[in-house]
Amino acid sequence: MTRALIVIDIQNDFCPGGALAVAGGDEIVPGVNDLMTEFDAVILTQDWHPAGHSSFASQHEGAAPLSMIEMPYGPQVLWPDHCIQGSPGANFHPDLTVDRADLIIRKGYNPAIDSYSAFFENDHSTPTGLEGYLKTRGITDLTMVGLATDFCVNFSAVDAARLGFAVTVHTDLCRGIDLGGSLAAALSGMAEAGVTVA
Numbered sequence: 001m002t003r004a005l006i007v008i009d010i011q012n013d014f015c016p017g018g019a020l021a022v023a024g025g026d027e028i029v030p031g032v033n034d035l036m037t038e039f040d041a042v043i044l045t046q047d048w049h050p051a052g053h054s055s056f057a058s059q060h061e062g063a064a065p066l067s068m069i070e071m072p073y074g075p076q077v078l079w080p081d082h083c084i085q086g087s088p089g090a091n092f093h094p095d096l097t098v099d100r101a102d103l104i105i106r107k108g109y110n111p112a113i114d115s116y117s118a119f120f121e122n123d124h125s126t127p128t129g130l131e132g133y134l135k136t137r138g139i140t141d142l143t144m145v146g147l148a149t150d151f152c153v154n155f156s157a158v159d160a161a162r163l164g165f166a167v168t169v170h171t172d173l174c175r176g177i178d179l180g181g182s183l184a185a186a187l188s189g190m191a192e193a194g195v196t197v198a
């Protein structure tokens with residue numbers, strides 16, 4: 001059994017003061033750093049959008065941030081502009097231990113499709129390559145922590161379970177956005193998908 005810690009999107013824009021701040025997002029950083037020492041591999045994910053990304057409300061005339069629209073691949077929340085490639089908001093939180101990471105995987109770079117999951121874009125079919133990376137390294141067990149519980153952590157965990165990994169989400173080292181009940185739905189959806197929600 002080879003175990004990896006997947007640290008999801010602990011970036012300035014998801015922390016207090018950022019463009020899409022998750023309440024308490026910065027509080028998890030010390031605990032995540034400590035947890036890294038217990039794993040065979042540490043992988044960081046980084047939300048990484050080109051300016052003018054189609055998931056930004058600013059690109060849709062008259063649309064308010066956090067409203068929903070129908071995209072060719074399904075329903076999509078429209079977000080404030082965030083995690084723009086090369087911007088300070090896209091950087092990892094300054095206290096996050098990045099040196100321990102074997103791999104940093106970026107997602108959301110396709111201008112036409114958002115990507116919550118670290119494994120597939122929001123069309124649920126375009127792979128990021130992470131599955132192949134993990135499987136070719138013989139990694140079987142994944143623990144996930146980070147931001148946000150109900151979006152990127154949730155989609156990553158459910159996809160990983162479907163792909164056959166043993167998945168644990170450490171909810172005390174995650175923080176959620178909670179849009180219209182999305183946090184409770186994510187917790188029950190992950191459990192249903194066979195994710196251990198600890």
Ligand code: VGL
Pocket residue numbers: 009014047079116147148149150151152153
């Ligand atoms: C995320 C919304 C938009 C996340 C990323 O990391 O959970 N949420 N982009």
Ligand code: ZN
Pocket residue numbers: 047048049079082083108
């Ligand atoms: Zn994003």
